[in-house]
Amino acid sequence: MSKPVAKKAFRLLTQIPREELFAPGHGLCAGCTAGTIVRHLLKVAGKNTILVNATGCVEVSTSPYPYTSWKIPWLHLAFENASAAASGVEAAIKVLQRKGVIDPNKKINIIVLGGDGGTYDIGFQSLSGMLERGHNVMYVLYDNEAYMNTGIQRSGSTPQYAWTTTTPAGKVWRGERRPKKPIADIIAAHRIPYVATANPAYPLDMLNKFKRGLEVEGPSFVHVIQPCPTGWRFDPRYGIKVARLATETGMWINWELDHGEFDVTVPVARRKHVKHYLRMQGRFRHLTDEEIEEIQKWVDQEVERINKLVGRQVIGPVEE
Amino acid sequence: MAVTIQRAKVGWKRLPLSSNYAVAYAVKDLDVDVIAAYPITPQTTVVEKISEFIANGELNAEMIHVESEHSALSATIAASAAGARAFTATASQGLELMHEILHIASGLRLPVVMSVATRALSAPISIWNDYSDLMNARDTSWITIIASTAQEVYDSVVQAFKIAEDPEVMLPVIVAYDGYIMSHTYEPVLVPENNEPILKYAPKNYNRIKLDPERPVTMGTLASPEWYYEFKYQQVAAMEKALDKAREADKLFAEYFGRGYGLVEEYMTSDADIVLVAYGGLFGTIKEAIDMMRQNGVRVGGLRIRLWRPFPAEEVKNALKNAKLVVVIDKAISYGARIAGPVALEVMSAFYHDAERPSILSIIAGIGQRRITEETIKEIVDYSRKLLERGRIPNESLYWGVRGVRYE
Numbered sequence: 001m002s003k004p005v006a007k008k009a010f011r012l013l014t015q016i017p018r019e020e021l022f023a024p025g026h027g028l029c030a031g032c033t034a035g036t037i038v039r040h041l042l043k044v045a046g047k048n049t050i051l052v053n054a055t056g057c058v059e060v061s062t063s064p065y066p067y068t069s070w071k072i073p074w075l076h077l078a079f080e081n082a083s084a085a086a087s088g089v090e091a092a093i094k095v096l097q098r099k100g101v102i103d104p105n106k107k108i109n110i111i112v113l114g115g116d117g118g119t120y121d122i123g124f125q126s127l128s129g130m131l132e133r134g135h136n137v138m139y140v141l142y143d144n145e146a147y148m149n150t151g152i153q154r155s156g157s158t159p160q161y162a163w164t165t166t167t168p169a170g171k172v173w174r175g176e177r178r179p180k181k182p183i184a185d186i187i188a189a190h191r192i193p194y195v196a197t198a199n200p201a202y203p204l205d206m207l208n209k210f211k212r213g214l215e216v217e218g219p220s221f222v223h224v225i226q227p228c229p230t231g232w233r234f235d236p237r238y239g240i241k242v243a244r245l246a247t248e249t250g251m252w253i254n255w256e257l258d259h260g261e262f263d264v265t266v267p268v269a270r271r272k273h274v275k276h277y278l279r280m281q282g283r284f285r286h287l288t289d290e291e292i293e294e295i296q297k298w299v300d301q302e303v304e305r306i307n308k309l310v311g312r313q314v315i316g317p318v319e320e
Numbered sequence: 321m322a323v324t325i326q327r328a329k330v331g332w333k334r335l336p337l338s339s340n341y342a343v344a345y346a347v348k349d350l351d352v353d354v355i356a357a358y359p360i361t362p363q364t365t366v367v368e369k370i371s372e373f374i375a376n377g378e379l380n381a382e383m384i385h386v387e388s389e390h391s392a393l394s395a396t397i398a399a400s401a402a403g404a405r406a407f408t409a410t411a412s413q414g415l416e417l418m419h420e421i422l423h424i425a426s427g428l429r430l431p432v433v434m435s436v437a438t439r440a441l442s443a444p445i446s447i448w449n450d451y452s453d454l455m456n457a458r459d460t461s462w463i464t465i466i467a468s469t470a471q472e473v474y475d476s477v478v479q480a481f482k483i484a485e486d487p488e489v490m491l492p493v494i495v496a497y498d499g500y501i502m503s504h505t506y507e508p509v510l511v512p513e514n515n516e517p518i519l520k521y522a523p524k525n526y527n528r529i530k531l532d533p534e535r536p537v538t539m540g541t542l543a544s545p546e547w548y549y550e551f552k553y554q555q556v557a558a559m560e561k562a563l564d565k566a567r568e569a570d571k572l573f574a575e576y577f578g579r580g581y582g583l584v585e586e587y588m589t590s591d592a593d594i595v596l597v598a599y600g601g602l603f604g605t606i607k608e609a610i611d612m613m614r615q616n617g618v619r620v621g622g623l624r625i626r627l628w629r630p631f632p633a634e635e636v637k638n639a640l641k642n643a644k645l646v647v648v649i650d651k652a653i654s655y656g657a658r659i660a661g662p663v664a665l666e667v668m669s670a671f672y673h674d675a676e677r678p679s680i681l682s683i684i685a686g687i688g689q690r691r692i693t694e695e696t697i698k699e700i701v702d703y704s705r706k707l708l709e710r711g712r713i714p715n716e717s718l719y720w721g722v723r724g725v726r727y728e
Contacts, residue, residue, distance in 0.1 A: 049533065059542075064542045064543075070538050077393070085397075088397070088406070089401065090396070091399055094382055099353070101526050150690075
């Protein structure tokens with residue numbers, strides 16, 4: 001596959017479209033970063049977009065009849081089938097354009113929005129099917145690392161040692177017992193044109209990834225970290241700060257895989273120690289210094305792996 | 321009305337088709353835009369034939385080869401939400417896997433059509449016919465037609481889109497027929513030389529509410545206790561409306577094409593002491609058996625339930641009002657109920673408030689395709705006559721033809 005030249009559309013915050021397609025007044029928690037992500041996603045996608053939403057926080061809090069936050073056509077069917085639904089929408093648009101019912105020259109973006117439960121776990125089969133069939137759909141995963149909508153239960157995305165209501169820290173358990181499933185790597189194994197990870201604390205990088213995901217032919221996947229004040233147990237004012245620390249500590253690396261070419265898009269010259277990220281969140285409050293050091297080791301290993309993949313040191317050593 | 325005799329204009333060709341193929345021909349002639357399906361026995365040849373039509377350019381449609389039936393129905397209704405005429409087909413475990421989405425399809429008022437080649441349910445696994453799968457979908461707010469011949473299967477799929485897409489209905493429709501017994505047996509079927517008359521009868525409407533960036537809508541909202549009930553009551557009202565619309569659609573079909581079925585099919589009911597009520601392909605066997613018994617002077621008749629949901633209670637009562645005994649043969653079991661036949665329950669409930677009503681006997685038969693022949697029907701009628709003479713009709717279902725259970 002040859003990589004078409006990716007134009008970085010957004011270099012300045014002033015270049016972000018002013019049009020708001022995600023209306024205020026929704027019921028997301030105070031400080032929820034999902035709203036930030038969705039608002040910016042729609043700015044990039046624009047009006048000619050159909051969005052399919054898996055059941056989850058964003059879905060329930062933006063569509064309480066008779067209100068809606070969506071100024072674009074929006075469809076919600078169920079939890080596990082958002083990708084199947086998007087496949088149906090895409091097929092319909094394709095055939096109706098072929099038959100001249102819809103203007104064939106009009107580009108209509110089709111986006112799936114799903115949380116980590118709807119992506120890692122219950123929606124994984126339909127997602128894999130959609131990718132394998134090559135539908136021209138961008139999947140955006142907002143990852144808050146647990147089933148927040150039902151009240152903070154662990155998912156396949158919950159990181160090891162994190163407290164949730166179903167992985168409490170007690171005498172026997174130390175929170176979640178398994179490492180986070182590497183979903184973006186698994187998606188990349190489908191050999192789709194574009195896979196990326198993004199962070200709302202780096203909005204230009206995130207917006208450029210949404211734009212790239214929408215312009216490639218075929219399926220694309222953008223995995224966005226989404227700090228959750230309610231489930232991660234931090235002061236609602238710190239959502240973006242926590243998000244930034246995730247990248248500054250190397251716990252979250254912003255990369256993209258564009259037609260087989262891998263790159264880290266947000267290099268970090270000097271890393272912060274993971275304790276700065278972990279100690280801000282109540283879900284890691286029970287961790288001992290030893291356990292934090294253990295997490296630091298895992299991050300060090302992942303950073304080493306990523307640097308090898310890129311072929312240079314894009315993520316630097318821990319400095320503080 | 322503008323339905324002056326169209327019949328002469330339609331050129332028909334007579335093809336040997338299984339009921340599965342009849343479905344595929346109807347889908348082609350209806351110019352369905354999107355088909356999403358997953359293979360399951362005995363539905364598979366529906367989708368194989370549709371794939372052939374698309375592969376040969378005879379049908380301009382998108383086929384989505386989904387990874388499960390859950391996704392099949394999800395993709396189908398989403399395609400419908402985006403404005404397409406959409407179709408899927410399934411059976412048995414596939415219909416069970418779709419169950420969650422059955423409710424979402426009707427709740428969102430998406431006019432999709434699905435064919436079901438009915439089949440028994442696991443466990444133990446059985447690929448053979450009964451109606452357990454369909455009867456489990458009873459309360460999902462899908463209009464449900466059960467056909468009894470391959471011709472009727474073709475015609476019913478055409479009628480199904482007409483009913484589903486009616487602006488006053490907007491509910492999904494199942495067209496069901498016996499797995500194997502009909503899905504894999506061949507009958508002569510008349511299909512039109514070209515599909516113009518079919519599309520004239522069931523024209524496509526691309527102007528309904530849909531996912532359109534020019535006119536954005538939010539579909540699939542959250543409804544609080546303040547609103548949920550109203551959504552559901554609108555489905556009740558739409559189902560009521562669908563009863564009239566199904567009648568009209570069949571009448572109009574008869575005017576266009578010279579074939580009509582009604583919501584129920586009566587066979588020699590007017591003077592019958594005993595009327596056998598059944599559905600699907602079994603009715604053919606019952607008619608044969610009635611002919612044989614009539615030759616021996618037994619006054620027996622038959623009633624076929626063609627429209628299962630909404631239930632045509634008036635037609636059913638009218639056909640059964642003169643009978644001394646009504647024998648309902650169900651090919652499905654509602655476990656734990658004394659009257660375990662779903663259709664028997666429905667027939668009983670239709671008569672409940674009437675002072676004058678026939679005795680009603682519920683028989684379970686044909687489970688997992690346990691064979692039902694004309695002889696079986698005669699045995700059932702003989703036994704029913706005995707019960708009539710004894711003047712005691714059991715208030716519980718009889719399990720006909722199962723090992724270890726005998727009725728004498």
